[in-house]
Structures are given as C-alpha cells and as structure tokens.
Amino acid sequence: MSLIVQKYGGTSVGTPERILNVAKRILETKKAGNRVVAVVSAMSGVTNRLIELADKVTGEAEPTEREMDVLLATGEQTTIALTAMALNAMGEKAVSLTGAQAGIETDGVHTKARISNISPEGVHELLNDGNIVILAGFQGKTPDGKITTLGRGGSDLTAIAMAAAIDADLCQIYTDVDGVYTCDPRVVPEARKIDEISYDEMLEMASSGTKVMQSRSVEFAKKFGVTFEVRSSLNNNPGTIVREETMSMESVVIRGVSLERAQAKVTISGVNDLPGTAGKIFGAVSDANLIVDMIVQNVSQTGTTDISFTVHKDDVAKAEKALSPVLAELGDGVGVEAQDGIAKLSVVGIGMRSHSGVAAEMFQALSEAGINIKMISTSEIKITVTVAEDQIDEAAKVMHDAFGLAG
Amino acid sequence: MSLIVQKYGGTSVGTPERILNVAKRILETKKAGNRVVAVVSAMSGVTNRLIELADKVTGEAEPTEREMDVLLATGEQTTIALTAMALNAMGEKAVSLTGAQAGIETDGVHTKARISNISPEGVHELLNDGNIVILAGFQGKTPDGKITTLGRGGSDLTAIAMAAAIDADLCQIYTDVDGVYTCDPRVVPEARKIDEISYDEMLEMASSGTKVMQSRSVEFAKKFGVTFEVRSSLNNNPGTIVREETMSMESVVIRGVSLERAQAKVTISGVNDLPGTAGKIFGAVSDANLIVDMIVQNVSQTGTTDISFTVHKDDVAKAEKALSPVLAELGDGVGVEAQDGIAKLSVVGIGMRSHSGVAAEMFQALSEAGINIKMISTSEIKITVTVAEDQIDEAAKVMHDAFGLAG
Numbered sequence: 001m002s003l004i005v006q007k008y009g010g011t012s013v014g015t016p017e018r019i020l021n022v023a024k025r026i027l028e029t030k031k032a033g034n035r036v037v038a039v040v041s042a043m044s045g046v047t048n049r050l051i052e053l054a055d056k057v058t059g060e061a062e063p064t065e066r067e068m069d070v071l072l073a074t075g076e077q078t079t080i081a082l083t084a085m086a087l088n089a090m091g092e093k094a095v096s097l098t099g100a101q102a103g104i105e106t107d108g109v110h111t112k113a114r115i116s117n118i119s120p121e122g123v124h125e126l127l128n129d130g131n132i133v134i135l136a137g138f139q140g141k142t143p144d145g146k147i148t149t150l151g152r153g154g155s156d157l158t159a160i161a162m163a164a165a166i167d168a169d170l171c172q173i174y175t176d177v178d179g180v181y182t183c184d185p186r187v188v189p190e191a192r193k194i195d196e197i198s199y200d201e202m203l204e205m206a207s208s209g210t211k212v213m214q215s216r217s218v219e220f221a222k223k224f225g226v227t228f229e230v231r232s233s234l235n236n237n238p239g240t241i242v243r244e245e246t247m248s249m250e251s252v253v254i255r256g257v258s259l260e261r262a263q264a265k266v267t268i269s270g271v272n273d274l275p276g277t278a279g280k281i282f283g284a285v286s287d288a289n290l291i292v293d294m295i296v297q298n299v300s301q302t303g304t305t306d307i308s309f310t311v312h313k314d315d316v317a318k319a320e321k322a323l324s325p326v327l328a329e330l331g332d333g334v335g336v337e338a339q340d341g342i343a344k345l346s347v348v349g350i351g352m353r354s355h356s357g358v359a360a361e362m363f364q365a366l367s368e369a370g371i372n373i374k375m376i377s378t379s380e381i382k383i384t385v386t387v388a389e390d391q392i393d394e395a396a397k398v399m400h401d402a403f404g405l406a407g
Numbered sequence: 408m409s410l411i412v413q414k415y416g417g418t419s420v421g422t423p424e425r426i427l428n429v430a431k432r433i434l435e436t437k438k439a440g441n442r443v444v445a446v447v448s449a450m451s452g453v454t455n456r457l458i459e460l461a462d463k464v465t466g467e468a469e470p471t472e473r474e475m476d477v478l479l480a481t482g483e484q485t486t487i488a489l490t491a492m493a494l495n496a497m498g499e500k501a502v503s504l505t506g507a508q509a510g511i512e513t514d515g516v517h518t519k520a521r522i523s524n525i526s527p528e529g530v531h532e533l534l535n536d537g538n539i540v541i542l543a544g545f546q547g548k549t550p551d552g553k554i555t556t557l558g559r560g561g562s563d564l565t566a567i568a569m570a571a572a573i574d575a576d577l578c579q580i581y582t583d584v585d586g587v588y589t590c591d592p593r594v595v596p597e598a599r600k601i602d603e604i605s606y607d608e609m610l611e612m613a614s615s616g617t618k619v620m621q622s623r624s625v626e627f628a629k630k631f632g633v634t635f636e637v638r639s640s641l642n643n644n645p646g647t648i649v650r651e652e653t654m655s656m657e658s659v660v661i662r663g664v665s666l667e668r669a670q671a672k673v674t675i676s677g678v679n680d681l682p683g684t685a686g687k688i689f690g691a692v693s694d695a696n697l698i699v700d701m702i703v704q705n706v707s708q709t710g711t712t713d714i715s716f717t718v719h720k721d722d723v724a725k726a727e728k729a730l731s732p733v734l735a736e737l738g739d740g741v742g743v744e745a746q747d748g749i750a751k752l753s754v755v756g757i758g759m760r761s762h763s764g765v766a767a768e769m770f771q772a773l774s775e776a777g778i779n780i781k782m783i784s785t786s787e788i789k790i791t792v793t794v795a796e797d798q799i800d801e802a803a804k805v806m807h808d809a810f811g812l813a814g
Contacts, residue, residue, distance in 0.1 A: 016460060016463035016464045017463075019464050020464055023464075050485070053423060053485070053489055054488075054489065054492060056423035056424075057423045057426050057427055057430075057489045057490075057492060057493040057496070058492050058493060058495070058496035059496060060496075061495070061496035063492045063495075063496070064491070064492050064495040064496075066491075066502065066503075067488045067489075067491045067492035067495065067502075067503055068488070068492070070484060070487065070488035070491075070503050070505075071484075071485060071488035071489065071492070073484070074481035074484045074485050074488075077477060077478075077480070077481045077484070078457070078460070078478060078481050080477065081461075081474040081475070081477035081478035081481075082460055082461065082464045082474075082478065083464075084471070084474045084477075085461060085464060085465050085470045085471050085474035085475070085478070086464040086465060088465070088468070088470075088471040088474065089464070089465035089466060089467075089468035089470070089471075095473065095474075096473075096474055096477050098477075098554075101552055101554075122552075145508055145529075147505075147508075
C-alpha cells in the first residue's frame with residue numbers, strides 16, 4: 001500500500017463533469033490499494049471572477065492583500081467540498097480540508113506567502129481512518145490564524161510540500177499535457193516526452209520558457225528530495241518523473257530545448273567601467289518590477305563598456321523609463337537602445353558538465369542553418385542564445401535534430 | 408462611544424454596488440464615534456448557485472452535510488472579504504473574520520449547528536486596535552475545527568450571539584423592510600410600523616406568518632437579554648426595537664395581526680380516546696419532517712374523538728402517506744380527511760394576559776363581517792383561527808380595525 005499525493009489544476013476541475021472525472025481517478029487510485037491525498041485548485045475562471053468582484057468594490061484603490069487572500073481562498077474551498085461530496089456520493093469515505101485545517105502554516109506575506117511549517121497529524125489521522133483527503137491547494141494560514149495564499153503555482157507547491165510532510169511514496173502533478181517534452185511539440189513535431197529529468201534540468205527549462213511548472217515548486221521538491229511525476233489528467237499515459245539526478249542521466253548531453261518569444265534586447269552603451277555601475281542599472285530595473293534575463297557585459301578595452309539584457313518586449317517602455325534617471329547620473333555619452341523582434345533559444349542538460357564542445361556544436365549547427373546568433377549566455381547546464389524571432393522555430397528544429405532528441 | 412453590532416442580509420449585499428452602500432453605512436456608524444462589528448450574509452443568489460453545483464456532482468445521492476457546510480461557508484467568506492476591502496479602499500481600518508476565526512464554536516450537527524460558545528478575545532483585540540470587524544454570518548466551527556453552518560436565519564443568530572458575547576450596546580438587524588408592522592401592509596394599507604415589541608410577541612408573530620426573522624434568533628436574544636432593532640438598509644428610518652417586555656407594553660392589548668395562507672386541515676376521525684394515540688400520530692408526522700400547527704382535539708363524548716391539525720397545503724400528500732401505517736394500527740373506523748383552501752389568522756399581544764374578552768371581541772368582529780371560523784387555538788398571548796383562504800385579507804382588515812392598530 002502506497003501513500004500518494006495527487007494534484008489537479010483548475011482546468012482539470014473546471015466543470016462539475018470534470019470534477020466527477022477527477023473523483024473517479026482518485027477513487028481508482030484508492031481502489032488499487034493506495035492511500036490518497038488529492039490537492040485541488042480553484043475551478044478555472046473562478047479566480048478571475050473573484051478578482052473582478054474585488055475590483056468593483058475597491059474602484060481606483062488596490063484591494064488590500066489580506067482581504068484578497070480571504071476572497072481567493074474561497075475558490076479552492078469550493079472545489080474541495082465538491083470533490084469530497086462527489087466521492088461521498090460514490091460511496092467512498094472522503095473529507096475536505098482547507099489549507100488552514102490541514103495545518104499548512106505560512107509567513108504573513110499575503111498573496112505570495114511562503115510555507116513555513118506543516119503539521120500533518122490531522123491528515124494522518126484522517127488517512128488512518130480510511131478517508132481520502134481532499135486538500136485545498138494554494139492556501140495556508142499564519143500562526144495567528146490569518147488566511148494566506150501562496151501565489152502563482154501555489155497548488156503545485158501545496159502538493160509537493162504535503163508530500164514531503166507526510167513522507168508520501170509518490171507525488172503526481174496532473175495537468176493538461178502528458179509531461180515535459182524535449183521541445184514544444186507545436187514547434188518540433190518529433191519532440192518526445194521525457195521519461196525522467198533532474199530537478200536542475202527542470203528548473204533551467206522552466207526558467208527558459210518551458211512553462212509546465214513554476215520554478216518555486218521544483219526548488220521546493222529539490223530541497224526536500226520529493227520525487228514527483230508530471231502527467232495528464234486526460235489519459236493514463238505515464239508522465240515525466242522529476243527527481244534527483246542519477247549517474248545515468250549524465251549520459252544524455254541535452255535533455256531538452258526551450259524557447260521564448262517576444263523578447264527585446266536593451267543595450268546601455270558608453271558606460272564608464274566603474275564599480276557599482278551595474279548595480280545602479282539593475283537596481284533601477286528591479287525597482288520597476290521588471291524581469292530581466294541574459295545580462296551580458298563585454299570586457300572593457302577603452303574604459304567604457306556596453307551592458308545588454310533581455311526583457312519581454314511589452315516591458316521595453318517601462319525599462320527605458322526606469323533607466324532614464326540612472327543614465328543622467330552615469331554621465332555624458334551614455335545611451336540606451338532597445339531592439340525587439342528577438343527570441344531566446346536554450347539547450348539544457350546536466351550531461352553538459354561532462355561533455356565539452358556543446359556550445360561549439362550548437363553554434364555550428366545554427367550557423368550551418370543560416371541562423372545568426374545575437375547574444376550568448378551560459379550556465380553550468382544551460383546555453384542560451386538570442387536569434388531573430390522569425391527564425392526561432394527553425395532554430396529549435398535544428399537544435400532538436402543536432403542533439404538527437406527525437407531518439 | 409457605543410459598541411454596535413450590525414447585520415446585513417443577502418439582499419443588502421447582493422451586488423458590488425450594494426456592498427459599497429453597506430460599507431458606507433458601516434463607515435458612517437464608525438465616524439459617528441462608535442465601534443462596529445458588521446455581520447454579513449452571502450450575496451443573494453450565491454447559495455443557490457452553490458447548491459446547484461453540489462447537486463451536479465452528487466447526482467441522485469444527497470450531498471454530504473459536512474461538505475455542504477464547507478461549500479456554503481464560502482458564500483459569506485466572499486462577502487466579508489469584499490466588504491472589508493471596500494472599507495479599506497475608503498481609507499478605513501477594517502478586517503474580515505470567518506466564523507471560525509471569530510471564535511464561534513458550535514456543536515457538530517452540520518447544516519443546522521447550534522452555537523455552543525463564543526471566544527470574543529480576537530474580536531475585542533481587533534476593535535481595540537481601531538478596526539471595524541466584518542464577520543461572516545451563518546457559520547462557525549466545531550471544537551476540533553470542522554466548518555459548520557447554522558441553518559436558516561443563521562446570520563441573524565450570529566449577530567445576536569456576538570452582540571451577547573461582546574456585550575454590545577446595540578444590535579441592528581438590517582433588512583429590506585422598515586421593521587415589524589402591525590400587519591402585512593400589502594394586505595392592510597393602514598398597517599403601522601411597531602416601535603417596540605417584546606420577545607414573546609415577536610416570537611408569536613414569527614411563528615404565525617410574520618416572516619421578518621426566524622424564531623430561533625429571537626429566542627436566543629430573549630435567553631441572553633439582547634435588545635435588538637430590526638430596520639431597513641435602504642433608508643435611515645428608525646426600526647422596531649425588540650426587547651424584554653415592560654409594564655407599558657401591556658397597555659396595548661393586541662400588538663399585531665399575522666396571517667398565513669395556503670394551509671390545509673387534516674382530520675383523523677373515529678380515534679379511540681386512549682393514552683398514546685396522539686403520540687403515535689404526531690410521531691409519524693414528525694418523522695416525515697412535516698411542520699404541523701394548530702393541533703386541535705375535542706373532548707370525547709362517545710369514546711372516540713377527532714384530531715385535527717394544519718399543515719402547508721403542499722405537505723398534505725406527505726402527511727397522508729406518513730399517517731397511513733398509523734391509521735391501520737389504530738384500528739377499524741379510523742379515517743383521515745384533508746381540506747385545503749384555508750388560511751390562518753392570528754392576533755398577538757402580551758396585553759391579552761390582563762385584558763379579558765379578547766377572544767370574544769375577535770370572534771364577534773369576524774362574525775359581523777360574515778367570516779366563518781373553522782378552527783380555534785389559543786396561547787397565553789395569541790389567538791389563532793382558520794378561515795377560508797379567500798376571506799383572509801378581509802379578515803385581517805377587520806381585525807386590524809377592531810383592535811385599533813392603525814393608531
């Protein structure tokens with residue numbers, strides 16, 4: 001008998017019919033001789049409707065975050081009750097628990113709280129009594145009883161954290177895709193589902209455009225050694241297992257190819273190469289809540305240098321505005337220039353560590369295909385380049401082929 | 408500085424615009440120098456939508472009551488968050504509390520739990536910090552943390568119980584009418600709003616068709632001596648104060664006239680006048696969850712007797728079905744007969760205790776108006792009769808006039 005944590009997202013529980021399907025799947029898991037904790041999200045669309053209501057009663061003002069959490073937490077509370085009563089109607093023992101009832105304690109940072117502690121005694125007790133436990137994702141409470149929510153990807157985090165707390169044998173993240181693919185199958189039709197991937201590879205793929213899961217849940221799983229499976233709620237295919245890396249994983253040089261469109265490059269030129277300059281620039285960008293990536297600075301030859309970074313193209317105007325006071329401060333001759341129409345291409349694999357020449361192979365394959373590289377940035381297990389956006393699909397195919405990912 | 412508990416029902420918070428109006432009214436009460444706890448219901452329509460969802464996921468089976476409570480409790484949780492954030496957006500300190508967070512403990516009878524204890528320390532603390540407290544009506548938790556709901560009229564009960572627990576100076580029940588009237592103004596246009604009424608009168612009026620509040624909330628108020636006011640959320644008119652009776656209240660013989668339509672009379676005839684017979688009959692009716700009223704049995708002359716009672720006309724078939732096994736048991740010659748098309752008329756007043764002849768006056772006035780009385784039943788402060796349903800409006804006018812209620 002295994003102890004299994006399953007997580008079903010908003011689309012999987014988006015209608016009463018889908019909730020019934022999820023209930024059937026949970027029931028099958030139980031009938032196969034397992035104990036089950038199922039984490040569910042708010043029905044898709046519900047959160048947006050609640051946010052609309054909040055906007056209507058607060059007008060110009062931002063809704064207060066404490067109350068936003070109280071409001072949004074009703075979304076998952078609705079789903080847990082419906083899922084548990086559906087199982088009850090099927091003759092099965094099942095009880096719902098809110099995050100607070102399940103002992104999920106967080107800090108007090110409303111709308112993006114971090115889990116600080118889980119007291120799983122109540123969950124264990126219910127399981128020992130033969131119950132299926134239906135747990136609200138995305139939410140918890142502070143030590144003094146305030147309702148909190150965990151922010152984006154919060155339900156995945158609930159599942160992984162609860163799996164760690166109750167020492168589950170398996171954690172299954174059900175979603176609307178079959179798992180993690182070697183590349184987006186809409187771009188590269190030969191893309192294969194990856195059977196097994198390491199936490200680090202999953203993190204690098206998530207951060208470079210493969211949007212199966214939020215990085216924070218993978219980081220949490222890595223920290224607590226929770227092996228989990230990403231799989232589809234629409235079929236019974238095995239998914240992708242995400243786990244600590246093994247020796248055998250290293251034999252694969254590149255695990256997958258990620259791509260991210262609609263990027264822009266911002267270059268600040270003529271910067272005096274003095275300590276603190278980059279700090280000033282990126283402090284200003286960060287204060288404007290912009291997500292920058294691929295920061296590149298070349299070695300200075302003349303005492304001045306160029307610093308480039310990428311942002312989403314919709315954020316260019318914001319970035320220029322945020323930089324304008326800094327530019328004035330940096331003195332004469334400093335200019336800023338932005339260029340959109342670019343995309344990012346990344347290859348990821350822990351095998352890179354022990355295989356040299358991956359970058360060379362990548363650059364050569366792209367060059368042979370007539371694709372020009374504009375920026376390059378590397379980490380231990382990832383190489384990212386920018387290319388013209390209208391060449392990104394071709395570039396992804398070339399990479400997928402060059403590293404033999406179709407198998 | 409007074410401590411005021413206000414309660415706003417589902418219609419008063421039925422749209423974002425109405426929530427804003429309620430928030431303004433709460434704010435005015437605070438600005439007038441008071442401390443405020445506002446109890447709010449689910450937005451009108453929400454509860455029905457949740458019940459529909461529950462029906463869809465449970466099909467033929469009844470939704471389990473534990474999960475129904477988890478589901479329904481989201482209704483008030485949504486309203487408290489919206490009301491508190493509306494006040495926050497107006498620049499006011501306000502925080503929401505669910506029933507559980509406010510320390511409202513109940514027994515474990517899901518969907519109709521009874522309040523067993525309130526720990527008001529948290530509410531006091533928030534008030535002392537200068538907050539308006541927005542409290543979810545209708546809900547509480549068991550000592551071990553299960554979510555419960557209080558059943559019909561539960562939000563009124565929350566307000567009155569919290570007013571008792573925090574020793575509030577005033578408890579205002581906001582509704583869509585100006586208060587309790589001497590009779591339904593749609594029937595008797597001269598009906599007046601009653602300024603002051605005793606708990607007992609309010610209870611008798613509630614139980615005989617004046618549906619301003621559920622009896623259980625009034626009973627709770629009586630038990631704990633909570634004076635409360637029923638008033639409109641649509642204007643600033645003073646409402647009706649409900650309180651312990653005073654000497655001066657007795658000078659009014661009749662406080663009001665209640666009426667209830669769509670009734671039926673069920674008569675069981677030829678019953679042997681033996682101990683336990685009535686118990687069997689009403690045991691069977693009660694087991695079928697039927698609400699009966701006006702049980703009348705005449706003194707037996709021949710060893711057999713007739714027992715009559717009234718039920719809502721829609722419940723006649725159920726009553727006959729419930730009685731059928733009992734009739735067989737009671738022996739030959741016992742028959743059951745039902746007649747609908749009747750209505751109940753009640754006059755209520757604690758002044759009756761010290762004024763004789765009220766019944767005679769009532770019967771005579773009805774007789775003079777050509778209205779035939781079918782059944783009569785009396786309590787210490789109420790006289791109820793049944794009349795033909797098509798004569799009930801006329802009967803109510805005659806009574807209102809006979810006892811000078813138009814003032």
